[in-house]
Amino acid sequence: MLDIYHWEPNANAGKPLLAALEKGVDFESHYIDMLAFDQHKPEYLAVNPAGTIPAMVHDGTLIFESTYMIDYIDMAFEGPALRPTDPYELWRMRWWCRFFDQYVGPATSQLGWSTFVGPMVRERDQEELKAAIERIPLKERRVAWSKAIYGTFSEEELTESRARLMSGIAQIDTALADHDWIAGNQFSIADLAGFMMLFGLPVMFPEAANDTRTPNFMGWLRRTARRPSVQKGLSMGKNARFAQRFKELLDGEGGADA
Amino acid sequence: MLELYHWAPNGPWLKPLIVIAEKQIDCILRPIDVLAFEQYGDGVPPRSLETSLNQEGEGPLLVQNGRQLTESFFISEYIDSACADGPALRPTDPIAFNRMLAWARFANEVFMPGVNTLGCRKYLAPQLAGKKMPAGVLDKIELSFVRDAWQRAYANDYPNAMIEDSRRKIGLALDRIEKMLADGPYLLGQDYSLADIDAFAISRSLPLLAADLVEGRTRWTEWMARIEARPPVQKSLKIGNWEKPETAFAPGPEHARWG
Numbered sequence: 001m002l003d004i005y006h007w008e009p010n011a012n013a014g015k016p017l018l019a020a021l022e023k024g025v026d027f028e029s030h031y032i033d034m035l036a037f038d039q040h041k042p043e044y045l046a047v048n049p050a051g052t053i054p055a056m057v058h059d060g061t062l063i064f065e066s067t068y069m070i071d072y073i074d075m076a077f078e079g080p081a082l083r084p085t086d087p088y089e090l091w092r093m094r095w096w097c098r099f100f101d102q103y104v105g106p107a108t109s110q111l112g113w114s115t116f117v118g119p120m121v122r123e124r125d126q127e128e129l130k131a132a133i134e135r136i137p138l139k140e141r142r143v144a145w146s147k148a149i150y151g152t153f154s155e156e157e158l159t160e161s162r163a164r165l166m167s168g169i170a171q172i173d174t175a176l177a178d179h180d181w182i183a184g185n186q187f188s189i190a191d192l193a194g195f196m197m198l199f200g201l202p203v204m205f206p207e208a209a210n211d212t213r214t215p216n217f218m219g220w221l222r223r224t225a226r227r228p229s230v231q232k233g234l235s236m237g238k239n240a241r242f243a244q245r246f247k248e249l250l251d252g253e254g255g256a257d258a
Numbered sequence: 259m260l261e262l263y264h265w266a267p268n269g270p271w272l273k274p275l276i277v278i279a280e281k282q283i284d285c286i287l288r289p290i291d292v293l294a295f296e297q298y299g300d301g302v303p304p305r306s307l308e309t310s311l312n313q314e315g316e317g318p319l320l321v322q323n324g325r326q327l328t329e330s331f332f333i334s335e336y337i338d339s340a341c342a343d344g345p346a347l348r349p350t351d352p353i354a355f356n357r358m359l360a361w362a363r364f365a366n367e368v369f370m371p372g373v374n375t376l377g378c379r380k381y382l383a384p385q386l387a388g389k390k391m392p393a394g395v396l397d398k399i400e401l402s403f404v405r406d407a408w409q410r411a412y413a414n415d416y417p418n419a420m421i422e423d424s425r426r427k428i429g430l431a432l433d434r435i436e437k438m439l440a441d442g443p444y445l446l447g448q449d450y451s452l453a454d455i456d457a458f459a460i461s462r463s464l465p466l467l468a469a470d471l472v473e474g475r476t477r478w479t480e481w482m483a484r485i486e487a488r489p490p491v492q493k494s495l496k497i498g499n500w501e502k503p504e505t506a507f508a509p510g511p512e513h514a515r516w517g
Contacts, residue, residue, distance in 0.1 A: 061353055064360035071359060075352035087340035088325050094332040095308050102313060102367060106515045140514070157515075163402075174307055 002027040002073075005047060005055040007034040008237040011109065012066035013054045014196040017236065019070040021229035022192065023079035029236060035120055040135040051137045067097050070189045082189050093183035093190040096175070100194045104168040107161035108197055111204055113148035114158060116241070121149050165208045169201065169217055176216035180223065187227075195224040200245045202252060211252070218252075225250055260285040260337075263302055263319040265292040266506030267497050269374070270317035270330035272459040275497055277334045277452070279490035281344030289498055292316050292508045293385065298398040310400045314366070315374070315407060316508035330459070331362040334452050347452045354446045357438070358453045361445060364434065365456055367514045372427030373460055374510030375420060376467040378407070381505045383414040407509030423513070428468055432475055435461075439477040443484060450485075458485040463504040 004020060004027050007013040013034075020027045032038045032053050040051045048055035048062060056063045056072070063072045074082040084090050121129065129149055136142040147153050172194070175182065182190035199221055201209040211218050224230055225246065234246050262278065262285050264271040278285045290296040297316065305326065309319060312328040320327040320336070327333050338347045349355050391412055399405045410416065435457055438445045445453040461482060464472050472478060485491055495503060 063353070063356050065356075065363055068356055068359040068363070072352050072356045075355060087336050088322075088327075090339060091327050091332055091336045092308065094335065095327075095329060098313050098329065098332075098366070099308075099311070101363070102511075102514065103311075110515075171307065171311065 001059060003030060003047075003057045004028070005030040005032050005044070005053065005057075007032050007039075007053050008239050008242045009196070009233045010200070010237070010242050011105075011112075011197055012052075014233060015066040015193055016054050016056045016063075016069040016073065018192050018196065018229055018233040019073045019082065019189070021232050022082065022187075022227070023073050023077055025073060025077045025079060031236075031238065035117070037132040037135070040132065040137070045137070049137065051135075052141065067101055067189065067193045070192055074189070082187075082192070084183050084186050084188055086184070089184040089186070089188075093188045096172075096182045096190040097193050099168070099171075100190070100197050104165060104172075105197045107164040107168070108201065108204075109144075110153060110157060110161045111165070112200065113144070114151065114153045115204065118148040118151050122151070162205070162208070165201070165205055169198075169208045169214050172198075172220075173214040173217040176220050180220070182220075187224075191220075191224055195221060195230070199225065199249060200242075203245045203248050221249055259323065261288055261321045262286070263288045263290050263297070263321070264497075265290060265316075265318075265508070266500045266503040267495050268462060268500075268503045268506045269370070269377075269459055269510070270314055271506075272462070272494060272503070273330040273455055274318050274320060274333045274337060275494040276455045276459065276491055277337045277347060279494045280347065280455075280488075281337065281341055282490075283337065283341050283344065287497065292506075293382075295392060295395045298395055312401070312404075313511060314370075315401075315404050315510040315512070317510075329366075331366065331452065331456050334455060338452065345450075347450070347455070349446055349449060349451055354449075354451075357446055358451055361434075361438075361453045362456055365431070365460060366511055368427045369431035369457075369460055370511050371513040372424040372431065373463060373467065374507060375416065375424040375513070376428070377463055377505075377507035378411050378509065379414070379416040379421070380467060380507075382411045382507045382509075383416070386412050387414065403512040404509050407512075411509065420513075425468060425471065428464065428471055431457075431460075432464075432471060432478055435481070436475060436477045439481055443481070445481075454481075454485055458482065458491070463507075466504060 002025060004016050006017050009017055032044060034053055038044055039053050045051055054066055056069045063069050070082060084093060133142060133146050136145055179185055181187050182194055209217060237243060262274055264275060264287065267275050290302060309326040309328045314329050317328060317330050318333060320333045327336055349358060391408060396405055442448045444450050445457060
């Protein structure tokens with residue numbers, strides 16, 4: 001039995017969900033409401049002591065790291081391959097996954113949390129929020145949540161994140177000039193992980209990602225968005241704002257030719 | 259034809275050297291002097307899109323038939339997957355494979371930045387004292403965090419908070435290594451793998467950089483000796499005849515900006 005604990009099909013939470021759908025693997029979906037801090041409650045900590053979303057458990061074993069949960073699904077189950085067999089394309093898949101996870105991902109999260117998650121959470125009771133922060137097991141996550149909730153990202157941090165996205169999205173656009181998918185001609189883990197991390201950018205930060213400046217990037221987002229697995233995954237969300245972003249991406253300028 | 263541009267057998271440069279020796283692969287070794295910035299000179303081919311944005315900071319460059327690869331762990335995975343000869347260094351069990359990749363990510367984001375910060379402060383900054391970065395080099399470094407790390411080393415500017423945070427990260431890594439060694443002689447259990455090579459290469463400087471943090475770590479100490487005793491590892495550590503390769507440091511991966 002494969003159990004996937006996820007929030008909205010967005011960023012890390014969506015990676016194992018979409019991978020299981022892409023691979024055609026049966027799984028049990030457990031919706032964890034991140035904005036209600038379900039991920040720090042004892043019943044969830046019993047599944048994943050780190051208190052982070054997503055979590056994936058296969059026959060009682062906890063599988064680590066959202067990007068590598070996709071790798072695991074690809075290795076452990078039958079279905080279409082999500083990793084290239086060519087070693088150089090495999091390397092390129094890894095390289096871009098790292099670029100998404102460590103370079104542009106954190107910058108995207110920072111913008112998303114400062115403009116989206118933070119304001120939504122701030123509507124809650126102050127004492128309840130304080131207690132919720134104190135329950136977070138990992139120090140890094142405690143600091144991140146605290147900054148998101150109280151809106152204390154420094155202007156310097158946000159400026160650096162925007163600069164990183166301006167160059168990072170242009171670099172992805174260049175990489176996609178010669179091939180349809182990130183690693184080459186085959187859809188792979190890098191496309192799933194990158195899409196989940198970045199599909200909100202055209203709406204959240206249109207200066208960096210738009211059809212004039214980064215047409216290859218936009219075409220790739222839409223190509224990925226049209227995959228049946230991605231459509232199915234996105235329909236499993238409960239928060240209308242994510243569905244709206246998805247719709248805006250597909251309906252946007254140039255959407256018809258991608 | 260495989261060519262590896264490398265510096266001293268320490269940290270990121272050591273990993274592919276060990277993999278090549280373990281698998282007994284023909285590879286042309288091209289040593290470069292990182293402190294003379296030869297990696298940005300004419301002796302190394304102009305970088306591809308990906309390798310110009312090396313997330314590892316300074317590190318090895320592998321070239322095969324004009325294709326370039328960086329990031330020491332992923333270079334190691336590439337060599338293991340591209341060269342069927344020699345022992346397999348990646349597990350076939352999906353759970354063990356997941357543990358290996360999860361280790362590599364933790365090492366890239368937590369362990370390497372921690373060790374690298376202490377190493378650059380102790381061994382790189384003193385060598386740069388009173389010197390200026392050669393003209394034009396800074397413009398050739400694409401990533402701002404790598405430029406910043408070089409300038410930090412020239413200025414010998416390592417605030418206490420940064421040192422303490424690095425030591426905390428090294429402590430987390432040692433805890434994790436010892437926990438993984440509870441189930442066998444190697445990080446993934448019974449079989450030697452790329453995870454051992456990765457963790458060994460990063461760990462090798464610790465007795466010099468943070469002796470108090472490794473003291474009493476029996477499992478870690480025994481495991482380090484077990485890896486170091488392997489003939490391919492011994493051979494790799496002698497490449498270039500460095501007297502103390504474990505003191506060779508240059509700017510590495512950035513500290514994660516977001517937990």
